[in-house]
Every structure is written in structure tokens, then in C-alpha cells.
Amino acid sequence: KAGVTQTPRYLIKTRGQQVTLSCSPISGHRSVSWYQQTPGQGLQFLFEYFSETQRNKGNFPGRFSGRQFSNSRSEMNVSTLELGDSALYLCASSPHGRAEIKTQYFGPGTRLLVL
């Protein structure tokens, strides 16, 4: 099976712009989570989607949003970019079902630089 894919891998934007990142989960996985990783704050949970519904959201401002499509692919959007949004954005997919398979598989990430 192909792993989790994320596009684009690298992105440079300027303050005030908006950005959309895409994540394709492993085939058959229905849960997709997004995380932000920065040197100062570490890995922080953004949100999690299952069957096109957001089930959980982390402590991020409303500028951060996401969605999931019927094929489980997910996008996240950041509007009005700030310098502090520069980070590695990671997407993870998980199968949904028995407790013993609640493992997350991460994509390679999108490195966003805001100038």
C-alpha cells in the first residue's frame, strides 16, 4: 500500500496570504489528523477528521481550518498567514475500528515558510 502523501512538500508565502495543504491517507484509512511542528512549541494537534466530520480540534485560532472529502482525502487551510505560522505541517492517517489498530501513520510533511 502507498503511504500517506502530502502536497506540496515545500511552500514559501508572505504574510497576509492564505495557503491550502493537501493530504491523501493510506487507502482504506478513514481518520485523518493534522499537526503543526515548530522548534518552540513542538508537535501540536490541529484537528482530526473522520467520515468528513471534524471530531476534535486543538487550540489554534480560527484562521486554521480543514475539511475531509468523501474519499478521505483532507485539506487544511491557513488564512491571513503570520510569521509564526512557519512550521512543518504533518498529516497522519489511521484505520478506524478495533482498538488494537489505532496506530497513526504520518506523511512526510509540508514545510511552510512565511516571509
Add this chain to the structure above:
Amino acid sequence: GIQVEQSPPDLILQEGANSTLRCNFSDSVNNLQWFHQNPWGQLINLFYIPSGTKQNGRLSATTVATERYSLLYISSSQTTDSGVYFCAVDASGTYKYIFGTGTRLKVLA
């Protein structure tokens, strides 16, 4: 919210040495995972281990849920083991994982 602490923060080993990484969490959890992040940023899941003990080659992990800690053992370390090791816990049961600050491991040849 739940707090996750990892120790030690940094570790330097000679190739062939063994090590133990610790993860303490402040509340009961539904799910717990260990990850290795390589120098290119890729997170690789090592174990899904909310309780009990598991082994995979030179790596093993133990979670004592009642005492709120988990341990990751690395035996006969290799230079390719270098990177950052993260513990992540989920108290909600719906994949809202909280990550620890990680243990940065460097294995010297």
C-alpha cells in the same frame, strides 16, 4: 489538559550501547504511541502500546497505565537509530494525540 513529559531530553551513546527512554503522563489514557523522527522530519511509528509490553527486533516498549508511564528500550544501538523519539498519548479515544517534547538521541560510530 493532559501533560506528557519525556526524559532524558538528550542522549549520546556509542554504537552498541543500550538505552531506556521514559514517558510520564498526567492522566489516564486510551491510546499511546512511540515514534521516531528521522533527520528529514519523517515520523515513523514504532509501537502502539496503551498497556503491556511489545517487542520489535532491537526495540521494545512497556506501558504501565496504572502508574502513568511508558518506557522505550533500545538495545545494541546503531547510528541509524539517531533522531528524536516521541511519546504521544490520547485521552479522548478519538486520535487527539498530545506529544511529549521528545528525546534527542545521537549514536556515535
